[in-house]
Amino acid sequence: MIEIHNIHKSFNGVEVLKGIDGVFETGKTTLLLGASGTGKSVLLQCIVGLLKPDLGSITYDGKVFTNNRLDLKQEIRRKIGMLFQGSALFDSMTVQENVEFPLKMLTPDMTRDERMERVDFCLKRVGLEAAHKKMPSELSGGMKKRVGIARAIAPNCTYLFCDEPNSGLDPLTSIKIDELIYEITKEYNITTVIVTHDMNSVIEIGDHIMFLHDGLKVWEGSKDNIMDTNVKDLNNFIFANSLMRAAKRVEDEGGEIDKL
Numbered sequence: 443m444i445e446i447h448n449i450h451k452s453f454n455g456v457e458v459l460k461g462i463d464g465v466f467e468t469g470k471t472t473l474l475l476g477a478s479g480t481g482k483s484v485l486l487q488c489i490v491g492l493l494k495p496d497l498g499s500i501t502y503d504g505k506v507f508t509n510n511r512l513d514l515k516q517e518i519r520r521k522i523g524m525l526f527q528g529s530a531l532f533d534s535m536t537v538q539e540n541v542e543f544p545l546k547m548l549t550p551d552m553t554r555d556e557r558m559e560r561v562d563f564c565l566k567r568v569g570l571e572a573a574h575k576k577m578p579s580e581l582s583g584g585m586k587k588r589v590g591i592a593r594a595i596a597p598n599c600t601y602l603f604c605d606e607p608n609s610g611l612d613p614l615t616s617i618k619i620d621e622l623i624y625e626i627t628k629e630y631n632i633t634t635v636i637v638t639h640d641m642n643s644v645i646e647i648g649d650h651i652m653f654l655h656d657g658l659k660v661w662e663g664s665k666d667n668i669m670d671t672n673v674k675d676l677n678n679f680i681f682a683n684s685l686m687r688a689a690k691r692v693e694d695e696g697g698e699i700d701k702l
C-alpha cells in the first residue's frame with residue numbers, strides 16, 4: 443500500500459499540485475484520471491521520486507519515502523516497476539536485453555542463466571515468447587508496451603506505475619494492455635498506479651479512481667459509482683465522451699451497460 447499526504451508541487455511559482463492525499467491499495471489498480479495539464483504525471487513522478495514534492499509525505503507499506511536516507515529510498519525504488527508513456531525501450535538493445543537490463547542493474551547476484559530464465563518467464567507472461575531477438579524498431583506499439591511491462595515486472599516489482607499505457611494504441615490493443623496490467627496486478631498482488639484519461643480503462647480496470655482537477659483530487663471512488671456523482675468537473679470530463687453518455691442513458695433506463 444502506498445499512502446500520500448498533502449503533496450504540493452510548484453514550477454516557477456505556479457502551483458501544479460495543491461495538497462493531494464490518497465491511498466493506493468495493494469493488489470488493486472488505482473487510476474489517476476483527469477484532463478490534460480491537471481497534474482497527473484507530476485503526481486506520479488513525485489510518488490516514484492523522479493520529482494521532489496515541495497511539501498507532503500509519501501510512504502510505501504509504512505516506510506517513509508520522502509526526505510528519507512538515500513539507501514532507504516533506494517531500497518524502495520528497487521521494488522518499483524515503471525511503464526513509461528512511449529514505452530522508453532532502449533533502441534539499440536534487443537527485446538531480451540531490454541528486459542534483462544533491470545535485472546543486471548538491480549539484482550547483481552543473479553547468474554546469467556537465472557536472468558535468462560526470468561526474461562523468458564516475463565516475455566511469456568506478456569505473450570511475447572518469440573520476440574527475444576527482435577529490435578524495438580521491429581515491434582508494433584502494442585508489442586512495445588508489452589516489452590515495457592515485461593521489463594517493469596522483471597525484478598519482481600511490488601509497485602507498478604504506468605504513465606498513459608494506452609497512448610498511441612488502437613482501442614482493441616488498449617483493452618488488451620489494460621487487461622494485462624490488471625491480471626498482473628491481481629496475480630502478483632502488486633500496488634498499481636495508472637495515469638490515464640482513457641474512459642475505457644476506467645470501465646475495464648478501475649478498481650479505484652482518483653479524479654484530479656486543477657491540481658486537486660476532487661473525487662475518488664470506483665468504476666461502479668463514477669457515473670453517479672454530483673461533481674461537475676468530473677461529469678464534464680466523463681460525459682464529453684459520447685459512449686459514456688450512451689452508457690449513462692442505458693443505466694438510467696435500468697439496462698445493463700455490458701449489453702450496450
Ligand SMILES: Nc1ncnc2c1ncn2[C@@H]1O[C@H](COP(=O)(O)OP(=O)(O)OP(=O)(O)O)[C@@H](O)[C@H]1O
Binds near residue numbers: 480483
Ligand atoms: N518539469 C516541469 N517544469 C515546469 N512545468 C512542468 C513540469 N512538468 C509539468 N509541468 C507543468 O505542470 C502541469 C501539469 O502537467 P502534467 O504533465 O502533470 O499534466 P497531466 O495531467 O499529466 O497532463 P497530460 O494528460 O496531458 O499528460 C502542466 O501545466 C505542465 O506544463
